[in-house]
Each structure stands twice: as structure tokens, then as C-alpha cells.
Amino acid sequence: MKSKKTISGFSKLSKIDKIKWIVKHFFTEPDVVMHELKSYWLADDEQQRVLDGFSENTISNYYMPYGVAPNFVINGQTYCVPMVIEESSVVAAASAAAKFWMDKGGFKAEVIDTQKVGQVHFSWNGDFQKLKSVFEELENALREETTHITANMQKRGGGILNIELIDYTAAEEDYYQLKATFETCDSMGANFINSVLEQFGRTLTSFVATHSVFNDSERDLTVIMAILSNYTPDCLVRVWVECPIEKLGNFPEGMDAKTFAEKFCKAVQIAQIDPYRATTHNKGIFNGIDSLVLATANDFRAIEACGHTYAARDGQYRSLSNCSVENGRFKFWMDLPLAVGTVGGLTKLHPIAKRSLELLGNPSAKELMGIIAVVGLAQNFSALRSLITTGIQKGHMKMHLLNILNHLNATDAQVEKVVTHFEDKLVSFTAVREYLATISTSEKMTIS
Numbered sequence: 437m438k439s440k441k442t443i444s445g446f447s448k449l450s451k452i453d454k455i456k457w458i459v460k461h462f463f464t465e466p467d468v469v470m471h472e473l474k475s476y477w478l479a480d481d482e483q484q485r486v487l488d489g490f491s492e493n494t495i496s497n498y499y500m501p502y503g504v505a506p507n508f509v510i511n512g513q514t515y516c517v518p519m520v521i522e523e524s525s526v527v528a529a530a531s532a533a534a535k536f537w538m539d540k541g542g543f544k545a546e547v548i549d550t551q552k553v554g555q556v557h558f559s560w561n562g563d564f565q566k567l568k569s570v571f572e573e574l575e576n577a578l579r580e581e582t583t584h585i586t587a588n589m590q591k592r593g594g595g596i597l598n599i600e601l602i603d604y605t606a607a608e609e610d611y612y613q614l615k616a617t618f619e620t621c622d623s624m625g626a627n628f629i630n631s632v633l634e635q636f637g638r639t640l641t642s643f644v645a646t647h648s649v650f651n652d653s654e655r656d657l658t659v660i661m662a663i664l665s666n667y668t669p670d671c672l673v674r675v676w677v678e679c680p681i682e683k684l685g686n687f688p689e690g691m692d693a694k695t696f697a698e699k700f701c702k703a704v705q706i707a708q709i710d711p712y713r714a715t716t717h718n719k720g721i722f723n724g725i726d727s728l729v730l731a732t733a734n735d736f737r738a739i740e741a742c743g744h745t746y747a748a749r750d751g752q753y754r755s756l757s758n759c760s761v762e763n764g765r766f767k768f769w770m771d772l773p774l775a776v777g778t779v780g781g782l783t784k785l786h787p788i789a790k791r792s793l794e795l796l797g798n799p800s801a802k803e804l805m806g807i808i809a810v811v812g813l814a815q816n817f818s819a820l821r822s823l824i825t826t827g828i829q830k831g832h833m834k835m836h837l838l839n840i841l842n843h844l845n846a847t848d849a850q851v852e853k854v855v856t857h858f859e860d861k862l863v864s865f866t867a868v869r870e871y872l873a874t875i876s877t878s879e880k881m882t883i884s
């Protein structure tokens with residue numbers, strides 16, 4: 437029997453009918469849920485239409501906090517960084533690191549390269565030496581037959597950089613690849629690259645079908661897929677902070693600068709050698725990176741996937757950041773591949789993303805690569821600073837206190853009392869609930 441919870445033609449329903457169907461079949465309080473989902477629609481219909489257009493089957497909006505971390509000095513310029521994140525402490529940690537490094541020379545960023553990658557994967561049962569011998573001709577055809585796609589990008593200074601033919605038959609029968617690199621200037625370039633690659637696939641197929649060097653048994657080539665690679669190790673930015681050790685100052689629990697620097701480097705080294713620690717260490721880096729990537733409507737899944745592959749580039753998953761204490765200097769740095777854009781995609785369509793870019797001074801994609809990586813490094817610095825001194829729970833739970841109080845439906849007056857009470861105490865859900873209960877009881881006693 438067909439379940440009542442399945443439907444055909446759902447995407448064709450109006451938004452309100454979609455909601456009606458959902459609340460009827462999946463919720464116990466349909467009217468309440470219907471009201472709630474609608475309450476998160478934007479008041480301006482046109483703005484809501486723009487947002488709905490980013491996806492499909494939209495029924496409401498999912499809100500996330502939009503915060504800012506000021507005081508980021510990068511290459512001598514000051515930025516106030518927008519961050520979209522739902523986790524307590526992340527914006528506070530970024531802001532703290534920005535302030536810490538502000539009077540120690542700030543952060544430095546240098547873009548090493550900006551190449552993107554795309555591949556045409558194909559199956560072919562022909563003589564590879566023949567294909568190699570006519571590769572120059574093939575490359576000319578690939579470039580010529582994509583000029584209608586590449587002309588604009590070329591005017592902006594980008595386009596196809598290099599095309600390579602790779603024989604993968606040792607790993608997989610009949611499997612070959614066209615691997616191309618691209619310069620996409622200020623755009624992330626996914627649509628541009630994929631359009632070029634799909635044309636490459638068509639050109640390649642007809643080239644092999646018609647070229648006189650091949651015999652009849654070699655004319656049949658199957659394009660398996662044509663798609664960009666999100667692994668862009670040559671779209672790389674380097675970011676760093678450094679200062680004389682004594683300039684680091686003193687730290688909680690009476691820790692001096694030298695002890696701090698050494699313990700900090702040890703913590704980074706542990707993340708270099710142990711994948712369990714490296715995963716958490718890098719997750720902290722992505723707390724910062726993802727929040728700015730999201731705030732600028734860039735593709736955080738692509739950025740994450742690439743970063744994690746890069747972290748495992750020598751065969752073992754390792755820390756993305758590095759640290760040294762040498763000749764009396766503390767240095768903390770990271771190389772990170774980041775394929776982002778400041779034009780195209782949703783960057784200018786999403787109203788808040790557009791404001792994020794404006795807040796950052798409408799940076800070029802290269803400048804944005806630096807800012808994003810710096811926020812990741814800053815996040816990592818703050819996390820390690822807490823971990824090797826006080827531990828993270830003290831600060832984290834303090835930030836989380838308001839979430840707990842919201843959960844327990846505390847009144848404004850109770851919030852004030854609880855926050856004051858926990859200023860010098862360890863926050864936990866149970867401790868807060870118990871203290872709130874004592875306040876409520878004493879409030880009741882006062883009233884009666």
C-alpha cells in the first residue's frame with residue numbers, strides 16, 4: 437500500500453499547498469506549525485522570491501545568526517569580518533585573536549596561485565600513442581570550440597590555462613582523463629568551468645570519431661563525466677602571524693610567554709601527527725572559515741572538501757596550520773587552497789552576502805582568499821590558546837549560558853541574576869537549572 441507520506445507532483449504545488457500537505461502529514465499541531473513556518477517568511481514578497489529562487493521546494497527560511505568580528509588587521513589594512521555561525525564562542529574567539537594580533541603587526545596574507553581544475557573522464561579502447569601524437573591538434577580544437585564560452589573570461593584576464601591528457605589505464609581499464617586548469621579571476625568559476633568541460637567532452641568525442649589517425653575500431657569514445665574538481669591545491673593562499681616571543685605577553689593561569697609559545701607549538705605538532713586531534717584542530721579552523729564563506733554566499737561545502745583533501749595531501753590527514761619557535765620568534769602560519777568568488781554565483785544576489793562584501797570593502801577574490809584564511813588561522817589561535825591554558829569549557833559554557841536560559845524560559849530578571857551568579861563559577865546545564873529553581877522559589881516566596 438502506498439504511504440500517505442509520499443506524493444507525486446509536490447514541486448508543482450504552490451508554496452502554501454506544499455506547507456498544507458507537510459503539516460497535515462508530518463505534524464501533530466498543523467495550524468501551529470503552519471503559522472510558525474509562515475512567520476519566518478520575509479515581509480517583502482520580492483525579497484522572499486529572490487531567496488526562494490536559490491533553491492527548490494522552499495517553504496520557509498532557516499535563520500542563522502549574522503555577527504561581526506572587528507579589528508582584523510591584514511597586510512596593514514583593517515577589516516570588520518562578517519560571520520554566519522550558530523556555535524557559541526566562534527565570533528568571540530575570532531574577535532579575541534584579531535585584537536591580540538592587532539598591536540603585534542597583525543596578520544599577513546599572500547596569494548601563491550589561483551588556478552582552478554576541471555576534468556573530462558572518458559573510456560576509450562584505442563591506441564593511446566596515436567591520441568598522444570595528435571594531442572596538439574586536439575588541444576587546438578578544444579580551445580577553438582570553446583571560444584564562445586571563454587571569450588568574456590579572456591577579456592577579464594582569465595580562461596583556459598593548460599590542458600593535459602592522462603593515461604589511467606594502469607588503475608582502471610580503458611580510463612583516460614583530460615585535466616585542464618583555469619583562471620577564473622574574481623569568480624569562483626564553477627559554471628564557466630563546467631560549461632567548458634562539457635564542450636570539451638563533445639569536441640573530444642567527435643575528434644576521435646573523425647580523425648584519420650584512428651581506425652574504425654577506435655572511433656568509439658565514451659565520456660563518463662565532465663566536471664570541475666573541488667580540489668584546487670594551486671589556488672593557494674598563505675597566511676601567518678609572527679612576533680618576538682616576549683611580545684606575546686602573559687597568559688591565564690600565570691603562564692609566561694615562553695611556556696605559552698612552546699606549549700602552543702606542541703599542540704600544533706600533535707595535530708600534525710595524530711589524525712584524531714588533526715580533525716578537531718582543523719574543524720576549529722573551519723569554524724572561522726565557513727562562517728565567512730557563508731556570509732559571502734560562497735560554497736562552504738567545496739571549501740571544506742578541498743581543505744580536508746589538502747590536509748591529507750601526503751597520505752595522512754594532518755593539521756592545516758603550522759607553528760615554529762625559532763631564534764626568539766613565534767611564528768604561526770597556514771597554507772590553504774580556497775576557490776572563492778566575489779562576483780557571480782549568489783555573491784551579489786543574496787542581499788546580506790552583498791552587504792558582507794561591502795563591509796569588507798568589496799575585495800577581489802584574491803583579497804577575500806586572504807581574509808578567509810586569516811579568520812581560520814585566528815580561530816585556530818584562539819582555540820589553542822584556550823585549550824593550553826584554561827581549557828575551552830569555561831569560556832564556551834559562559835557563552836552558551838544564554839542558550840541554556842532561553843531553553844529554560846528564564847525571564848529577563850532571572851537572566852540578569854543567573855549571569856551575575858555564574859560570573860566566577862563553572863556553567864553547566866544542571867547547575868543553571870538548579871540555581872534558576874532556587875531563584876524561582878525565592879521569587880514565589882517574596883510574592884506570597
Ligand code: MEV
Pocket residue numbers: 523716717718719720721723819820823828
Ligand atoms: C570547537 O568547535 C572547536 C575546537 O574543538 C577546536 C579545537 O579543539 O582546536 C575548540
